[in-house]
Amino acid sequence: MNAAAPTADLPALRRRAHALRRHVLRMAEIVGQGYVGQGLGIADLLATLYFGELRFDPKNPAWPDRDRFVLSIGHYAIGLYAALAEAGVIPLGELDTYGADGSRLEMSAPETTPGVELTGGSLGHGLTQSVGMALGLRLDGRGARVFNLLSDGECQEGSTWEAAMAGAHHGLGNLYAFIDCNNQQADGPPAKVMGLEPLHAKWAAFGWHTQRVNGNDPAAILAALAAAHATPGRPHAIVLDTLMGRGVPLFEQREKNHFIRVAPEEWTVAKSQLEAAAP
Numbered sequence: 001m002n003a004a005a006p007t008a009d010l011p012a013l014r015r016r017a018h019a020l021r022r023h024v025l026r027m028a029e030i031v032g033q034g035y036v037g038q039g040l041g042i043a044d045l046l047a048t049l050y051f052g053e054l055r056f057d058p059k060n061p062a063w064p065d066r067d068r069f070v071l072s073i074g075h076y077a078i079g080l081y082a083a084l085a086e087a088g089v090i091p092l093g094e095l096d097t098y099g100a101d102g103s104r105l106e107m108s109a110p111e112t113t114p115g116v117e118l119t120g121g122s123l124g125h126g127l128t129q130s131v132g133m134a135l136g137l138r139l140d141g142r143g144a145r146v147f148n149l150l151s152d153g154e155c156q157e158g159s160t161w162e163a164a165m166a167g168a169h170h171g172l173g174n175l176y177a178f179i180d181c182n183n184q185q186a187d188g189p190p191a192k193v194m195g196l197e198p199l200h201a202k203w204a205a206f207g208w209h210t211q212r213v214n215g216n217d218p219a220a221i222l223a224a225l226a227a228a229h230a231t232p233g234r235p236h237a238i239v240l241d242t243l244m245g246r247g248v249p250l251f252e253q254r255e256k257n258h259f260i261r262v263a264p265e266e267w268t269v270a271k272s273q274l275e276a277a278a279p
């Protein structure tokens with residue numbers, strides 16, 4: 001059981017992030033298309049959380065005192081499955097079923113799958129439910145924390161800001177919101193769809209302890225978590241600047257990266273590019 005947050009070991013976290021990216025490419029190649037950029041872009045956060053922060057029991061995903069990782073953005077499931085398999089919550093071999101009929105690993109994560117706390121495909125509901133979970137845990141006297149991952153596009157949902165208001169009102173120091181700013185949503189960059197900036201100032205104005213860091217740097221994420229832990233009594237927003245497709249230049253360079261189609265011959269290039277950057 002991972003009952004105490006493990007000691008941070010940066011080289012080990014980087015190796016885990018690399019392993020997650022390998023799993024993402026493996027799943028995506030079987031399907032041939034999909035949310036590859038998101039899975040690669042969020043691997044550093046997921047590795048840092050699952051191997052440097054979260055308290056959970058891979059053999060008992062329903063352990064009542066577990067920290068909750070709440071994925072608002074169901075389409076990022078490919079990244080979450082990679083982390084759950086690497087952490088031993090689901091079998092590694094099951095990753096090959098990603099997106100197949102009858103698989104537990106649907107392209108948008110369902111909460112019936114072990115380790116998935118929320119069916120998150122409908123955007124804008126993750127933070128509302130995370131506020132409820134954090135309040136409930138506090139009422140029950142449990143020390144567990146709630147870590148919610150939202151996207152930049154999801155910050156255009158009004159319900160996100162209602163939840164932000166409630167989290168601050170209730171002083172939920174056990175609530176952490178990571179906002180993945182990959183500068184993309186389904187229809188292009190948020191600045192062209194409905195501008196979000198200055199995002200840091202907005203979360204701060206809603207009463208959250210707010211930081212903005214490089215979301216592809218486990219050291220920066222760990223430092224942000226440490227600063228958050230040292231600031232009790234308020235919810236914590238950690239805005240992450242990330243690069244979609246991070247680690248595979250072929251995918252980093254795609255202009256429209258939300259849902260990509262990949263030609264069969266491109267997978268060999270993608271995999272060799274990833275391995276060339278192995279830590």
Ligand SMILES: Cc1ncc(C[n+]2csc(CCOP(=O)(O)OP(=O)(O)O)c2C)c(N)n1
Nearest residue numbers: 121122123151152153154182184185186258
């Ligand atoms: C309530 C709701 N509205 C619209 C959608 C359709 N949708 C799915 S993903 C997505 C893009 C959201 O932005 P973001 O998560 O930043 O996209 P990404 O970074 O993954 O490209 C949209 C509009 C949805 N799933 N739920």
Ligand SMILES: [Mg+2]
Nearest residue numbers: 152153184185
């Ligand atoms: Mg986005």
